[in-house]
Every structure is written in C-alpha cells, then in structure tokens.
Amino acid sequence: MPFDVEKARADFPILSREIKGKPLIYLDSGASAQKPNAVIDAMSAAMRHSYANVHRGLHTLANETTDAYEAGRETVARFIGAQTNEIVFTKSATEAINLVAYSWGEHLQAGDEILTTEMEHHANIVPWYMLAQRKGVKLTYVPIRDDGSLDMAAFNQLLTPKVKLVAVTHMSNVLGTINPISDIVAKAHSVGAKVMVDGCQGVVHLPVNVKALDVDFYAFSAHKLYGPTGLGILYAKADILENMPPWQGGGEMIAHVSKEKITWNEPPHRFEAGTPAILEVIGLKAAIDWLAQFDRGEIAAHEHALYQRAHDRLSRINSLRIHGEAPGKGAILTFSLGQAHAHDVAQILDRYNVAVRAGTHCAEPLMTRLGVTSTVRASIALYNTDAEIDVLAEAVAKAQSFFA
Known part of the structure; x- marks a missing residue:
C-alpha cells in the first residue's frame, strides 16, 4: 500500500508517549529502532x-x-x-x-x-x-x-x-x-x-x-x-x-x-x-x-525528504558543521556544534524530548579522519515527521545560543 507516515506511527505505541507533557521525538533509530505492535x-x-x-x-x-x-x-x-x-x-x-x-x-x-x-x-x-x-x-x-x-x-x-x-x-x-x-x-x-x-x-x-x-x-x-x-x-x-x-x-x-x-x-x-x-x-x-505492507521506495523518499529538511534547517545555524555529504547518501545527519562537546549538545536536546546519539558512534578511526572527538547524530526512520525535524532544528538553534 502507499506509505502513510501517520498510519505507520500508529503502530508504534511508544511514539504516543509524552515526557513532561510534550511528545517524544525519537531520532536515534540508527542505534536501535522502535518496535511496532506486530512485533x-x-x-x-x-x-x-x-x-x-x-x-x-x-x-x-x-x-x-x-x-x-x-x-x-x-x-x-x-x-x-x-x-x-x-x-x-x-x-x-x-x-x-x-x-x-x-x-x-x-x-x-x-x-x-x-x-x-x-x-x-x-x-x-x-x-x-x-x-x-x-x-x-x-x-x-x-x-x-x-x-x-x-x-x-x-x-x-x-x-x-x-x-x-x-x-x-x-x-x-x-x-x-x-x-x-x-x-x-x-x-x-x-x-x-x-x-x-x-x-x-x-x-x-x-x-x-x-x-x-x-x-x-x-x-x-x-x-x-x-x-x-x-x-x-x-x-x-x-x-x-x-x-x-x-x-x-x-x-x-x-x-x-x-x-x-x-x-x-x-x-x-x-x-x-x-x-x-x-x-x-x-x-x-x-x-x-x-x-512488507509498505512500498520501500516510498519509505526511502519519505526519509530522504526528512533528511533534506533537517539538512536545510541545520545548515543555517552558525558554527554547525555537517559531517558526510556524499551524493545519494542515506537519512543520517551527523554534526558538530562549534567547540561544544557532543554529549552536552545531546543533553540540551533531551530537554526538548529530542532523542539523538552523541559520541564516537563506535567509529573512532572515522572520528580521527574527521578531526573531531565526538559528534551528534540524528538518524531518521520511517516513523519520523516534518514537525519532529522542525523541533530538532529549533532545539539545536537553542543549544547553539547556549554555547555562543
């Protein structure tokens, strides 16, 4: 069937959770994805x-x-x-x-x-x-x-x-x-x-x-x-x-x-x-x-559109550096924010219920090649939405002002 993100989201009970009265925004699926009711x-x-x-x-x-x-x-x-x-x-x-x-x-x-x-x-x-x-x-x-x-x-x-x-x-x-x-x-x-x-x-x-x-x-x-x-x-x-x-x-x-x-x-x-x-x-x-109920091509298009939205919004933030812009890349956005440690950035994002991964991502030789000690990673899954990406961008902008 055609991919419908809201229909897909409805199958994941954890995505309806609120923390301190605000929705959970889960952008850590590259580490481990959430589970649908079917599983x-x-x-x-x-x-x-x-x-x-x-x-x-x-x-x-x-x-x-x-x-x-x-x-x-x-x-x-x-x-x-x-x-x-x-x-x-x-x-x-x-x-x-x-x-x-x-x-x-x-x-x-x-x-x-x-x-x-x-x-x-x-x-x-x-x-x-x-x-x-x-x-x-x-x-x-x-x-x-x-x-x-x-x-x-x-x-x-x-x-x-x-x-x-x-x-x-x-x-x-x-x-x-x-x-x-x-x-x-x-x-x-x-x-x-x-x-x-x-x-x-x-x-x-x-x-x-x-x-x-x-x-x-x-x-x-x-x-x-x-x-x-x-x-x-x-x-x-x-x-x-x-x-x-x-x-x-x-x-x-x-x-x-x-x-x-x-x-x-x-x-x-x-x-x-x-x-x-x-x-x-x-x-x-x-x-x-x-x-299997969804068209994989439509899922990929949905994820790519979200990545592009995130890239466009985050690239406007002063001192933010995006790592990895190879043509045709997948929906993972990894970045550094000035001299701020990735763990500090992730903790600030968590105040806005935005769950991301921070650290070396079990890729220390890559961190050395990039010239950084750690990075922040937002990994996009089929259940993410435009609104969630916008909250991510707003939270990163607020983190940037905190470290300015």
Whole structure:
C-alpha cells in the first residue's frame, strides 16, 4: 500500500508517549529502532500460546515453535534474496562478523591482506584486527574523501591479489554514505577476494538482494530493522558455509557425538550452537512482514525528504558543521556544534524530548579522519515527521545560543 507516515506511527505505541507533557521525538533509530505492535504481539503470543524449545522435540508445542522459528528463517531469506540454508542466526551482527573472522578466517595465512575502510563501525574493524594479530595478516584501511564518500581510486590501488577479504559497510552508521557494493564486489572477485558487508544500516534503508549484489557475506541486526534485540543475521553463500568449520561447540551444531569422534551438522545449524533466540526470530519475522505492507521506495523518499529538511534547517545555524555529504547518501545527519562537546549538545536536546546519539558512534578511526572527538547524530526512520525535524532544528538553534 502507499506509505502513510501517520498510519505507520500508529503502530508504534511508544511514539504516543509524552515526557513532561510534550511528545517524544525519537531520532536515534540508527542505534536501535522502535518496535511496532506486530512485533510485540507476535512475541507475546508465542510465549502465551505456543512456546517450547525448537528442533528434536516430538510434542505439539515443540513442533509449533520449530515451525515458527524456521518460518522466520524463510522470511529473512526471501527478504534479502537468499536461500534458506544460507541464513545463520546469531546473537548480533557483531557476532555474525566475528563468526566469519574466526571460522572462515582460519584459512588465511601470514602475508594475506584484508581491506576495510575508514568509515567502518568497530564491529567491522576489531574482528579483523584480532584476526590480523592472530594470523599475521595485514589490515589496510581505504580512505574516504572529504564529502564522506569512499575513495575508489585508492581502493583500486590497494586491491591486489594479496587481498583475501574486503570488509565494507553498505551504509555508514555515521555519515550515511551508501557504498557502491556491486562495483566493490566485482573488483574484489576479480583478484580472488571475498567481500564481507556490514548491512546493519543498509538493510533498513535500502532494498537488498544478496544474489544480485553477489556478496559473499552480509550481516545485519534485527533491532535496527524494527525487530527485537539479541538477534543478528549472517548471510553467506552456501558453498562457503559448507567449507567453514563451526566456531562454537554444544548442542544442535552436531550430527553425532561419541567419545572418540564428533561430526558436525549441516549449515546453517552447524553455526547455531545451543538454544537459539527463538522468540526474537519470531519477532523479526513479524517485523519484516509488517514492513512488507509498505512500498520501500516510498519509505526511502519519505526519509530522504526528512533528511533534506533537517539538512536545510541545520545548515543555517552558525558554527554547525555537517559531517558526510556524499551524493545519494542515506537519512543520517551527523554534526558538530562549534567547540561544544557532543554529549552536552545531546543533553540540551533531551530537554526538548529530542532523542539523538552523541559520541564516537563506535567509529573512532572515522572520528580521527574527521578531526573531531565526538559528534551528534540524528538518524531518521520511517516513523519520523516534518514537525519532529522542525523541533530538532529549533532545539539545536537553542543549544547553539547556549554555547555562543
């Protein structure tokens, strides 16, 4: 159906909350999005009506819950254009990337290289740093341009046959930059490198088809996609998963255990040791099903219009610097306000019930590149409105006068 922001907002009970008699304005969805009733109700119904542990159970509740859990896997696979056996559930996107580093990364040798970028979230840096320390692999950073776009000329120079993995974000959680993933993948594959994409922001704001992109690995989290916390998703090509060893031992990931020998389950279960996030998968399915009622293109247009409104209003404020203005960027607006610390700015905005994120945003190498110690980030979601953006602009203007 056509996207209607008021209809969408009505599905989020928290958005009707008032604090000290004024509406809540939530512009922190890049950290974690709010949850629609569909998600809340689905998880509650599963606990009230049909909950048991999944797989191997023979009773009715176990079968019902297993069916619901695996239906969640099927829904995720359809959502990103994957096969069901290519979807691994983890506790977070961070864990999904670590899984790749510790399992697939074991075949790397000293002298091999990993390319990442200056704009990455720590989750797409630290696991590769740890792998480099463990295996003697070289970790190299592709620089960004002043507008926040990736320096593709530098990428082309750094991409040599020694590179075995390119780890890159689909959409920067700080700058909103949307990287040319198809181009990066084609170039990486031409020298025999695999590509790991951090899709935590990308999958929320962009239609994603992993087969069309031809990525080898794609990770994202449920809680940024209007679903619950405690659940990450790793997509990996079936043939790659088949040749990856398990990275955690326990129940479910095994085929057979004896005193003398243990054999592994088939992917994706090989990588899901122990009781999984059952209710969270059910909640994520509900979130994706809820999102499917809207036209993704219309949502993107709505979010872009809000970003442009915010950009236009905030850019008029003296001493305010917007970070990241790459062409075609997503609906994330990050800024500095003179010499004021980002935490102080965020606290003033909170007086007007405007919730934003302040700090390094788990991207310290990027902060160094930008020449700042911290920034304020307003991340826009489908449920935000023109009126909320106007309150943001007014609150930032008042903060600016406070620090003048």
